[in-house]
Amino acid sequence: MAALNQPLADLAADLTGPAAARRPSGLRASQRRRLNAFRYVAFIVFGLFFLLPLFAMVRFSFEGAKPGTWSVAAWTQIVSYPGPPPLLSSIEITLELAAISSAVMLLLVVPTMIWIRLRVQWFSKVMEFICLLPLTIPAIVLVVGLAPIYNKIERYNVSALMLFWAYVILALPYAYRALAAGLAAVDAKTLSEAARGLGARWPTVMFRVIVPNMWQAILNSLLLTVALVLGEFTVAYLLSYVNLQTNLFEISRSSENAGVLFSASAATLLFAFALLLILSYVGRRLRRGRP
Amino acid sequence: MTVEPDRTRTGVEVQMQGLSRSYGTVRALDNLDLTVQAGELIALLGPSGCGKTTTLRLVAGLEDAESGTISVGGRDITRLPANKRDMGMVFQAYSLFPHMTVQQNVAFGLRLRGMGTAARNKRAVEMLELVELATQADRYPHQISGGQQQRVALARALAIEPQVLLLDEPLSALDAKVRAQLRDQIRRIQLEVGITTLFVTHDQEEALAIADRVGVMRAGRLEQLASPTEVYSRPASAFVAEFVGLSNKLAGTVSGSTVTVRGQELPLVDTSTPAGSVTALVRPEAVTLASDSTGDSGPLSGTVIATTFLGATSRITVDLGDTTILAQLGTSEATELPAGSRVTLTIRPDPVLVSAVETAASEE
Numbered sequence: 001m002a003a004l005n006q007p008l009a010d011l012a013a014d015l016t017g018p019a020a021a022r023r024p025s026g027l028r029a030s031q032r033r034r035l036n037a038f039r040y041v042a043f044i045v046f047g048l049f050f051l052l053p054l055f056a057m058v059r060f061s062f063e064g065a066k067p068g069t070w071s072v073a074a075w076t077q078i079v080s081y082p083g084p085p086p087l088l089s090s091i092e093i094t095l096e097l098a099a100i101s102s103a104v105m106l107l108l109v110v111p112t113m114i115w116i117r118l119r120v121q122w123f124s125k126v127m128e129f130i131c132l133l134p135l136t137i138p139a140i141v142l143v144v145g146l147a148p149i150y151n152k153i154e155r156y157n158v159s160a161l162m163l164f165w166a167y168v169i170l171a172l173p174y175a176y177r178a179l180a181a182g183l184a185a186v187d188a189k190t191l192s193e194a195a196r197g198l199g200a201r202w203p204t205v206m207f208r209v210i211v212p213n214m215w216q217a218i219l220n221s222l223l224l225t226v227a228l229v230l231g232e233f234t235v236a237y238l239l240s241y242v243n244l245q246t247n248l249f250e251i252s253r254s255s256e257n258a259g260v261l262f263s264a265s266a267a268t269l270l271f272a273f274a275l276l277l278i279l280s281y282v283g284r285r286l287r288r289g290r291p
Numbered sequence: 292m293t294v295e296p297d298r299t300r301t302g303v304e305v306q307m308q309g310l311s312r313s314y315g316t317v318r319a320l321d322n323l324d325l326t327v328q329a330g331e332l333i334a335l336l337g338p339s340g341c342g343k344t345t346t347l348r349l350v351a352g353l354e355d356a357e358s359g360t361i362s363v364g365g366r367d368i369t370r371l372p373a374n375k376r377d378m379g380m381v382f383q384a385y386s387l388f389p390h391m392t393v394q395q396n397v398a399f400g401l402r403l404r405g406m407g408t409a410a411r412n413k414r415a416v417e418m419l420e421l422v423e424l425a426t427q428a429d430r431y432p433h434q435i436s437g438g439q440q441q442r443v444a445l446a447r448a449l450a451i452e453p454q455v456l457l458l459d460e461p462l463s464a465l466d467a468k469v470r471a472q473l474r475d476q477i478r479r480i481q482l483e484v485g486i487t488t489l490f491v492t493h494d495q496e497e498a499l500a501i502a503d504r505v506g507v508m509r510a511g512r513l514e515q516l517a518s519p520t521e522v523y524s525r526p527a528s529a530f531v532a533e534f535v536g537l538s539n540k541l542a543g544t545v546s547g548s549t550v551t552v553r554g555q556e557l558p559l560v561d562t563s564t565p566a567g568s569v570t571a572l573v574r575p576e577a578v579t580l581a582s583d584s585t586g587d588s589g590p591l592s593g594t595v596i597a598t599t600f601l602g603a604t605s606r607i608t609v610d611l612g613d614t615t616i617l618a619q620l621g622t623s624e625a626t627e628l629p630a631g632s633r634v635t636l637t638i639r640p641d642p643v644l645v646s647a648v649e650t651a652a653s654e655e
Contacts, residue, residue: 187385194386196372
């Protein structure tokens with residue numbers, strides 16, 4: 001991006017003269033070049049920081065039994081894992097968990113936030129505090145608190161889908177931040193007053209005036225919730241439920257091939273990437289034609 | 292705008308009685324009584340915090356009155372929620388729904404009223420024709436200019452055929468030229484539709500140009516409610532005189548029904564003013580200047596120190612020795628009096644308003 005910007009900015013400077021080129025950013029050309037150089041360096045450093053471990057993980061998963069040889073055994077063993085439960089069923093459960101958690105999250109948080117914004121503004125600080133609280137509680141503490149409740153639930157012999165209660169709590173801070181940013185970008189007060197004046201009842205104001213203007217934020221919070229559920233291990237493992245992550249962990253443990261741990265992790269990551277890409281593509285398609 | 296008010300008005304009367312509203316310790320509205328006659332356009336004018344917007348929001352139902360009643364066409368609507376009040380409102384901030392096209396925006400209120408698609412689209416197009424924006428029907432709000440957005444907002448407000456039109460500084464975000472055009476357009480449409488209208492503004496020129504009557508507000512109360520000409524030429528208080536138009540503040544002495552200002556006798560607006568020293572408020576256009584070559588140094592001669600060009604007229608600041616005075620003249624006259632020229636001035640004997648010297652000082 002920065003690489004593209006610089007020649008364009010130079011071209012603009014040539015066309016409009018030095019004064020016009022300076023005006024937008026208020027920076028001199030030399031300052032801007034330095035800023036761009038900084039951008040490159042930061043981008044490369046952080047890129048390496050994220051990509052190197054991933055690269056190492058994938059590389060290790062393809063290593064053969066003897067040093068210097070290559071094999072896909074670690075990858076085939078994921079699929080051939082007999083269970084219980086088989087890998088496909090844990091994928092299904094995780095996807096269902098992602099869907100349920102996202103739906104509950106949105107139904108719970110979106111109307112509440114809009115209502116607070118429009119009608120009980122003084123409560124917004126309390127809401128923010130409650131929503132951000134899960135960030136400050138370590139997963140292990142959360143599990144200790146949740147365990148007695150889940151012990152009771154287990155008596156009714158319900159599936160791992162019951163994890164959604166915990167996942168909604170875990171995803172709350174991220175979803176809240178995304179939605180709050182989206183809501184802040186909408187002049188909700190004026191829009192709601194205009195709609196009220198035209199005869200709209202409160203539900204109409206909420207779902208036909210405010211919500212359609214925060215699709216982007218809703219999609220973002222959806223992506224974050226799904227990403228969190230796809231990557232969740234601690235709570236599921238400690239409460240002894242099987243989801244994709246705990247299943248992959250079991251596969252890697254029961255296999256003699258250490259590479260399986262890494263192929264399984266890489267597979268999860270790829271799976272999550274693919275799913276998130278699909279979600280954001282669908283989101284873009286939905287928004288097409290809108291401002 | 293010099294359109295004669297349409298006397299075949301179809302609007303309804305809006306009556307406010309004893310309206311009060313506080314925010315914390317601030318009394319935004321203090322026992323306001325105001326009747327807007329059927330089809331009339333009243334402009335509420337005043338500085339920020341004077342209660343004009345609060346009045347509008349109470350009528351719209353966007354805020355609740357602490358006491359007092361509002362009735363429209365004889366029906367008490369004080370406790371009615373905003374969505375049942377049947378008011379059309381245009382806001383200062385751009386309030387079009389960003390996710391709907393211009394036409395969908397205009398049709399929104401009709402859709403809520405259960406009107407069929409064909410009928411509401413037809414009506415939306417009619418309304419857009421009224422504000423001369425029918426060609427923009429399929430655009431989104433962010434694709435049209437601020438002035439156009441406010442016109443669409445007006446069309447949207449009028450589409451539901453409201454009983455009352457409420458305009459909350461709809462022009463203040465626009466630039467000067469668009470503002471004057473849209474102001475005239477609003478007035479034309481208001482007269483055409485004959486709808487009872489409350490127009491809130493802090494711009495005195497706007498208020499005087501558009502309204503049947505102007506209500507000047509201060510600290511939650513109406514200082515004066517009268518026709519634009521009367522508010523301008525016979526202000527009810529020093530506050531009104533100073534808020535509406537410019538005034539020179541000159542020392543004077545009241546005796547009987549006249550006030551003597553710099554040796555010139557002027558009639559008083561309020562002839563019951565007790566005799567004594569006062570501050571007289573003299574409009575710049577009541578001051579005429581003539582070039583003076585005699586070098587006389589009477590109380591009415593001075594030196595031009597600055598000229599502000601306003602287009603057809605110019606405003607000249609004259610140094611009188613002990614004070615300065617503003618005079619407003621035709622630009623051609625003003626060009627004959629460059630800075631430094633000696634002038635004698637005459638004050639046209641229009642009735643003037645005076646305020647006691649102490650009050651004027653404490654209001655500074």
